[in-house]
Amino acid sequence: MNPEDYIGREQTFIKHTLLRAYLERLFMIIGRYEEKISYVDCFAGPWQEGRNDLQDTSIAISLNIMKKCQEGLSQLGKNVQFRALYIEKDKESFERLKSFLADRKENEVDAKPLHGEFHELRDDILKWCGAKDFTFFFVDPTGWREAVEIPTLRPLLQRHNSEFLITFMLDFLRRFHCQSELEEQMKEIFGEILDTSEMTPEQRETHFLRKYREHLKSAQLKTGESLLSAYSKILHPLKKRTMYDMVYLTRKPLGIVVFMEVLGKLEYVQKDSRAQAQQTQRVERTGQREFSLKSTNIEYDEENFKLSEVKDYWLSKLSCEPKQFGVKEFADMIEETDWFISDFQIAFKKLHDEGKVENIDAKNIERRKTLFVNYKANYNQGESLKKMK
Ligand SMILES: C[S@@+](CC[C@H](N)C(=O)[O-])C[C@H]1O[C@@H](n2cnc3c(N)ncnc32)[C@H](O)[C@@H]1O
Structure with missing residues (x-):
């Protein structure tokens, strides 16, 4: 992944860095005891890509990681079968997705495109997953309707041997959560109507995330291991605020720890990426060149600690x-x-x-x-x- 491909959408670079780094750790751990691993991209795209070869999309990133892990596991004597499903509703994007998958070489990971609306395809998705094999669901919509609400996700959340990475559109929800005409939709997300009028923006974000994660966890079946969750803030490249959060769900304590280890490293990548974006904006505004930030030491974030x-x-x-x-x-x-x-x-x-x-x-x-x-x-x-x- 090259940061140059993400100029003007540095938040996507952070999201993709997280996806790639976490998937690699996950697959190398899970692959030691699972024979089959499935990956489902519920809102696949391609979307706002900067490259014709789609290497800056979650489609190519996930496929590359699956291939790399399959080879890595094979060197450890583990023969793991990876498979992937990519769902996209937009006709034109779907055509690009389909031809991208079709144009790959023969010995690549088995990948299938599926055209249509995610919430209408949930039964087909679950059928494709089967009941047993480990499945990672990436839920990365552009909004929240028929995407991240608990009634929409419930059938997936109730599937055992699954993990989830969900994009939580904080920016939208911040603006819309107290509009009376959206009350029903907000209840589907948070389980209740939230009163955040006395809260600071920081407190509001924490409260939204707590409530949403509690509501997600309440949707699981009463049997089996409980869901655990964590999240990562994806910050605006130029402003001091969160654009969206990536909510992670697993049933394994080790999953939470590994996700947080990845986030620990991502913090530095995010700081560097935002510093670069802000420097580019200053140079464009003032016309004055600045020294590269690449060599700047990034200190531990005392502010949030x-x-x-x-x-x-x-x-x-x-x-x-x-x-x-x-x-x-x-x-x-x-x-x-x-x-x-x-x-x-x-x-x-x-x-x-x-x-x-x-x-x-x-x-x-x-x-x-x-x-x-x-x-x-x-x-x-x-x-x-x-x-x-
Ligand atoms: C944020 S983009 C996905 C970006 C992609 N995951 C990535 O990181 O490169 C969301 C995609 O979902 C598609 N989409 C929107 N609503 C959908 C729905 N109901 N079902 C399936 N796809 C949908 C959009 O056309 C868009 O391509």
């Missing part, structure tokens, strides 16, 4: 009796707070330096650079932590 809050949270979780903190515990903490893994790591190290906590399993914590609590140690059971008396 409330160290004392995270430290207090750790202290509330720990006791004088040692307790293991592994993938499951980190997934729960992430779900509860929406903080980054690095937030937890930094706060734990500060508490350690202040003599307030101890990682019993870390022989020499001073030597560690970032992983002050290794949640993947001991086969994901993690390390034993305690609060000092």
Whole structure:
């Protein structure tokens, strides 16, 4: 993926970077124990692409990753069969999708285009998925109607062995959520009418995301593992506000942790990409050249990181009796707070330096650079932590 292909739509570059990075981690993990993996792009496009070869679309990105992971897994002795389904309603876009898929070489991943409206095709989609195989659903519409509301997604959410990445159009919902004629639609999204009149924009976004994710999770079947969720903000390239959020749903604690590990890295990519976009805009406005930002060091985002809050949270979780903190515990903490893994790591190290906590399993914590609590140690059971008396 080349950032130059995304000038003027840097938010799509971030979305695609997230999709590509997460899919690669996911497929390489899932492929170790699944024989078949399916991928469904429910709103495929192509849409606003900058290249004729469609390499800057989720269609090509997902296919390239599936192929790469299939080869990577095969080197590990795992023969995994990947297949993909791409749904698109627009006639002209569908024709481009169809010919793009048809023009690929013979030994590529098995991929099928499907023409029509997503919500009308839900039964066909589920039939194509079958009941058993792991399926990743990418739900990336341009709006919310008959797309991201819970009644629309319910049949998919009730399917086991599935994960979801859903584009949540915050910008639209911010504007429309209190219009009385849209009350029914808002209830379908949030489960209730939200009163956000006293909230700051930041609080409103957090509240929307909490309610939407709770409502998504309430749609699952009562049997089997529960859905867990996390989300990523996709920021406006030039303004200090979110354009949309990517909501992630899984039934695996490891999924949440891996998604957050990817987000930790994406933060830096997003900062760099926005800094470049803002620099380009300044140069266009003033006509003055600036030095490239490529070599600029990007510092940790102190602004959004409330160290004392995270430290207090750790202290509330720990006791004088040692307790293991592994993938499951980190997934729960992430779900509860929406903080980054690095937030937890930094706060734990500060508490350690202040003599307030101890990682019993870390022989020499001073030597560690970032992983002050290794949640993947001991086969994901993690390390034993305690609060000092
Ligand atoms: C945001 S774009 C998808 C972009 C693509 N996922 C990517 O990242 O490259 C949404 C696409 O969904 C299509 N679309 C809109 N409503 C739809 C519907 N009800 N069913 C299926 N496709 C739809 C649009 O024509 C458009 O191509």
